[in-house]
Amino acid sequence: MKPNHTINAAITCMGGFVPEYRLTNQELEGYVQTSDEWIRTRTGIGERRILKDETKATSDLAIAAINEILRKKNLDPKEIDCVICSTMTPDMQLTVTGAYIAWKIGADNAWGYDFTAACCGFIYGLTTAATYIESGRFKKIIVVGVDNMSRFVDYTDRNTCILFGDGGAAALVEPCDDTSLGVLDSVFHSNGFGRQLMNQKAGGSLKPASHATVDAREHYAFMDGKAVFKYAVEGMASSSLEVMKKNNLTVNDIAWIVPHQANLRIIEVVAKEVGVPMEKVMLNIEKFGNTIAATIPLCLWEYEPRLKKGDYIILVSFGGGFTWGATLLKWGYDGSDFIGK
Ligand SMILES: CC(C)(COP(=O)(O)OP(=O)(O)OC[C@H]1O[C@@H](n2cnc3c(N)ncnc32)[C@H](O)[C@@H]1OP(=O)(O)O)[C@@H](O)C(=O)NCCC(=O)NCCS
Known part of the structure; x- marks a missing residue:
């Protein structure tokens, strides 16, 4: 449900990067x-x-x-307001x-900061950026969801080391004249109970680094x-069902669901419960x-x-904290415009 404002915020371009090295299931079998069979059937991850x-x-x-x-937008980084x-x-x-x-890319007029919401970081950050744009105060915001998780993974712990990889992708968020398009709504939740189930035990203010914490592999x-x-x-x-209901949409209206990629089995159950066929589910796990x-x-x-102007897209995530929620987008451009640029 959109608040009563006259400026909408929309993603106008995506950029992404993953490092070259491929850590395969076969290599993990050595650690x-x-x-390979267990990892593929229990998680859907190949590398x-x-x-x-x-x-x-x-x-x-x-x-x-x-x-x-x-590069794609031929954008002068000095035009960016915020990273x-x-x-x-x-x-x-x-x-x-x-x-x-912000400093390294030459966004000399931008203010940059970090947003900590685990696997919900991108959708929470995108909604924050959209709200800044809707206020009329800012025009160009970069939201980048990025993690170098391999530096925090214990490659002697089979419960976690099979799951995580490194990568980053960014969205440019700008005002959109057509107020039916863009970041339409979000439903977000959190529950601090979850901190006991996912964490890094040492290195924070609760338990600063010491020889003992390093010896106990608590980093x-x-x-x-x-x-x-x-x-x-x-x-x-x-939360996927909640955001659809709140906006009077049914699964037939939705072009794509973009779920957080933690486990293919989680994604398949979510798709089934929401009633969306897997052909409409984006996957990279x-x-x-x-x-x-x-x-x-x-x-x-x-x-x-493959995205088309007017596509309804639900971004949905769950992560540490716990944090969870869904964001509804109506895509603002034909993605094929960027092919070859
Ligand atoms: C981590 C996860 C893949 C484990 O899968 P699972 O099916 O739950 O597996 P379990 O933990 O029940 O373990 C089943 C068995 O496999 C074993 N096992 C665990 N990891 C293994 C591995 N990498 N290879 C082989 N066996 C493994 C377990 O020791 C257990 O053996 P046991 O029955 O003899 O005790 C899965 O629970 C998961 O994806 N969890 C949620 C992740 C998530 O959503 N995170 C939130 C956002 S980051």
């Missing part, structure tokens, strides 16, 4: 007791991209994604990766996957794994050439 260059980090993934937008970097894996603690990204990702699974299904299915804040924008980036 932990697992198998993930890993940033191997130790001199590079999250900001480099983001910058590569944003540079594609600058929102949605990430759980900033380059460093106690400094702002979004500010660094790596922890997840009780089985417990999270059922909350993820329930949260993603219910088989080749990229779970890239946290990047899964949804990476899908939009890859499917961009």
Whole structure:
């Protein structure tokens, strides 16, 4: 349900980047007791991209994604008002990766900051950007969903190391004259109960780094996957249905669902509960794994050439915290316009 404003915000271009190195299930079989067959049937993941260059980090993934937008739109970075970097894996603690990204791309007139909402980072960040644009105060905002999760994964823990990959994708968000198009609505939720089920135990203010925390391997990702699974299904299915109902839409009106890519089984159950056929579900989990804040924008980036002006699209996610929710878009341009640019 759109609030009563005269300016709409819409995504006007996507850019994306994944690093070159492919970490296959076969390679993981050499690190932990697992198998290609188990990983494929339990998660749908075939391989993930890993940033191997130790001199590079999250900001480099983001910058590569944003540079594609600058190229495609022939955009002067000085025109950008704001860079929102949605990430759980900033380059460093106690400094702002979004500010660094804005500086590195030459967005000299922009303010940049980080947005922390785990796998919901992109959809929460997109809604924030849309609200800024609708206020009339800002004209061009970059939202980049990016994570360099491989740096926080314990490659001796088979419960987590099979799941995650690195990547980043960015959206340019601008005012849209046609107020029927753009970012139409969002339903968002959170529940802090979830923090016990997904976290990095040490390195935050609750438990700063010490020799003991390093020895206990507490600087790596922890997840009780089985417990999270059922909350993820329930949260993603219910928020997709909620955003459709609130906007008087049925599944027949929806062109695409873009679910967070944590597990293909979760995605299939959500699609079934929502009543959407898998042909309308965007997927990249088989080749990229779970890239946290990047899964949804990476899908939009890859499917961009197939998107048509006027398509209703639901972005839906569930992540650490817990955080979950769905955003409804009415796509603002024919994605094929960018083919070959
Ligand atoms: C993590 C996840 C893939 C595990 O799949 P699962 O089907 O739940 O598997 P389980 O944890 O029940 O484990 C089943 C068995 O496989 C084993 N197993 C776990 N990981 C394994 C692996 N990589 N290879 C082989 N066996 C494995 C377990 O030890 C267990 O063995 P047991 O029955 O002898 O104890 C799945 O729970 C998941 O995707 N969870 C949600 C992730 C999510 O939504 N995150 C939110 C956003 S990031």
